[in-house]
Amino acid sequence: MGSGSWHMEKRDSFRVEPVRDIDNVLENGSLSIIVLGASGDLAKKKTFPALFNLYRQGFLLPEEVHIFGYARTKISDDELRNRIRGYLVSDKGASPKDVEDVTNFLQLIKYVSGSYDGEEGFRLLDKEISDNEISKNSAEGSSRRLFYLALPPSVYPSVCRMIRHYCMNRSDLGGWTRIVVEKPFGKDLDSAEQLSNQIGELFEESQIYRIDHYLGKELVQNLLVLRFANRFFLPLWNRDNIENVQIVFREDFGTEGRGGYFDEYGIIRDIIQNHLLQVLCLVAMEKPISLKPEHIRDEKVKVLQSVMPVEDDEVVLGQYDGYTDDPTVPDHSNTPTFSTVILRIHNERWEGVPFILKAGKALNSRKAEIRVQFKDVPGDIFKCKKQGRNEFVIRLQPSEAMYMKLTVKQPGLEMSTVQSELDLSYGQRYQGVTIPEAYERLILDTIRGDQQHFVRRDELKAAWEIFTPLLHRIDNGELKPLPYQPGSRGPAEADALLEKAGYVQTHGYIWIPPTL
Numbered sequence: 001m002g003s004g005s006w007h008m009e010k011r012d013s014f015r016v017e018p019v020r021d022i023d024n025v026l027e028n029g030s031l032s033i034i035v036l037g038a039s040g041d042l043a044k045k046k047t048f049p050a051l052f053n054l055y056r057q058g059f060l061l062p063e064e065v066h067i068f069g070y071a072r073t074k075i076s077d078d079e080l081r082n083r084i085r086g087y088l089v090s091d092k093g094a095s096p097k098d099v100e101d102v103t104n105f106l107q108l109i110k111y112v113s114g115s116y117d118g119e120e121g122f123r124l125l126d127k128e129i130s131d132n133e134i135s136k137n138s139a140e141g142s143s144r145r146l147f148y149l150a151l152p153p154s155v156y157p158s159v160c161r162m163i164r165h166y167c168m169n170r171s172d173l174g175g176w177t178r179i180v181v182e183k184p185f186g187k188d189l190d191s192a193e194q195l196s197n198q199i200g201e202l203f204e205e206s207q208i209y210r211i212d213h214y215l216g217k218e219l220v221q222n223l224l225v226l227r228f229a230n231r232f233f234l235p236l237w238n239r240d241n242i243e244n245v246q247i248v249f250r251e252d253f254g255t256e257g258r259g260g261y262f263d264e265y266g267i268i269r270d271i272i273q274n275h276l277l278q279v280l281c282l283v284a285m286e287k288p289i290s291l292k293p294e295h296i297r298d299e300k301v302k303v304l305q306s307v308m309p310v311e312d313d314e315v316v317l318g319q320y321d322g323y324t325d326d327p328t329v330p331d332h333s334n335t336p337t338f339s340t341v342i343l344r345i346h347n348e349r350w351e352g353v354p355f356i357l358k359a360g361k362a363l364n365s366r367k368a369e370i371r372v373q374f375k376d377v378p379g380d381i382f383k384c385k386k387q388g389r390n391e392f393v394i395r396l397q398p399s400e401a402m403y404m405k406l407t408v409k410q411p412g413l414e415m416s417t418v419q420s421e422l423d424l425s426y427g428q429r430y431q432g433v434t435i436p437e438a439y440e441r442l443i444l445d446t447i448r449g450d451q452q453h454f455v456r457r458d459e460l461k462a463a464w465e466i467f468t469p470l471l472h473r474i475d476n477g478e479l480k481p482l483p484y485q486p487g488s489r490g491p492a493e494a495d496a497l498l499e500k501a502g503y504v505q506t507h508g509y510i511w512i513p514p515t516l
């Protein structure tokens with residue numbers, strides 16, 4: 001390499017063995033994946049595309065796997081395949097290999113129609129699965145059945161009962177039956193506990209995978225590595241150094257087409273009580289004694305149990321103008337489409353540090369990020385406060401990145417300071433690396449029996465304990481959402497609350513993702 005030229009080093013050779021700490025064995029034999037609610041939105045947009053990507057990467061072997069769609073809608077195998085086809089690869093970039101992969105994948109899918117509470121449909125489903133197991137099971141194989149409930153939670157109890165009675169795996173050689181349940185898992189503490197009891201009577205906790213797709217995002221999965229494998233963070237990650245933490249979710253579109261569902265739940269149940277709270281756990285938890293799923297989940301539960309009751313003056317609710325124009329939303333809906341909530345963790349590490357959770361629909365941008373703001377430097381000889389505080393930002397999406405905002409000398413002859421950043425932008429640093437979709441990883445985890453990135457029953461209970469009193473006050477109309485303009489930052493009161501909580505915005509500083 002000639003002097004003066006830059007060289008982008010390929011680091012593939014530094015790749016290490018995957019870090020996993022679970023006690024499962026390598027399994028083979030027939031694998032049946034049953035998508036219940038196969039006619040629905042989640043199934044076509046997320047579940048089947050995730051299965052397709054796993055298939056393409058060799059994680060689902062055609063000689064072992066068969067996929068079943070189940071729903072009430074009366075359609076043929078081919079009709080289901082045609083509904084899904086367009087979501088598997090983008091129209092623009094489909095190569096002949098993509099087309100061939102899609103065709104082969106779709107041939108693995110069979111559709112069974114039936115109700116969610118009648119034995120007839122589930123007996124038929126069981127027969128189809130069994131026939132396929134007989135045709136695919138190698139002598140030493142074991143039968144594995146994964147039921148993915150892409151369904152409204154109202155039908156979970158009856159569907160689980162039907163699976164338990166008619167569709168469990170019956171292999172004498174081992175194998176398993178697992179169920180994946182989607183959020184929202186309950187509407188408050190009581191309903192969630194009731195649902196947990198109903199499902200808990202039918203399945204062991206080790207068979208239940210409560211999915212929260214934020215736990216499958218690349219940079220969420222990176223949080224434990226960042227915090228516990230890097231010496232620089234260890235001494236800084238506490239109340240002595242950190243002023244506040246923000247965990248933010250913004251969407252630049254409204255409830256489009258999902259108004260009926262959304263109005264029953266609202267932004268706190270849809271995003272904050274699950275996705276953002278799960279992220280908070282990983283940011284705030286203590287170091288687990290190992291990477292075993294139970295050790296990690298034990299630590300998450302401890303953090304949740306240390307959260308103080310939410311105070312009304314630390315909450316701002318908003319509803320975007322035009323939300324009630326949706327015919328499925330009542331005219332006088334009190335449902336928030338935006339909320340900022342401050343959580344306070346009562347423990348030695350975090351006492352006094354506000355965790356600001358903010359989520360909103362129909363805002364001015366789409367992004368999700370964690371923003372850790374550090375305290376001011378004591379005895380600042382450079383007078384650089386006006387340039388802002390140190391911040392460590394983890395951008396979950398879009399354009400995954402981590403960057404540290406820090407003060408440096410302005411290059412040049414003068415001694416003056418300026419805000420800059422140390423930037424690890426994934427698109428630039430990991431060129432050519434495809435970041436898997438959250439659902440892809442999580443489905444693979446269920447096949448491998450790894451519950452680390454799934455919500456355990458006591459975690460769920462602790463999460464509902466935090467938000468249920470506030471949610472009931474909102475449901476009773478004691479707290480009202482403030483109006484905001486679609487395409488704005490949300491209600492101005494939310495920014496005022498941030499300031500009151502001690503967040504100092506760096507005016508005039510905008511992080512620009514580096515270009516390739």
Ligand SMILES: NC(=O)C1=CN([C@@H]2O[C@H](COP(=O)(O)OP(=O)(O)OC[C@H]3O[C@@H](n4cnc5c(N)ncnc54)[C@H](OP(=O)(O)O)[C@@H]3O)[C@@H](O)[C@H]2O)C=CC1
Binds near residue numbers: 043
């Ligand atoms: N869509 C998304 O982006 C996301 C969805 N989720 C969750 O995933 C689950 C499925 O979501 P989604 O696919 O959007 O839901 P859908 O409303 O599309 O429902 C899925 C299927 O369930 C059946 N169904 C719908 N309503 C009822 C009902 N009242 N009683 C019985 N069956 C019904 C329908 O199938 P049929 O009539 O053919 O039986 C429908 O095709 C939900 O729990 C949702 O909260 C979670 C994250 C994101």
Ligand SMILES: O=C1O[C@H](COP(=O)(O)O)[C@@H](O)[C@H](O)[C@H]1O
Binds near residue numbers: 213270271368
């Ligand atoms: O669970 C949900 O998540 C999506 C946002 O998911 P993302 O991965 O695109 O950030 C949200 O739109 C939806 O309301 C909610 O139910």
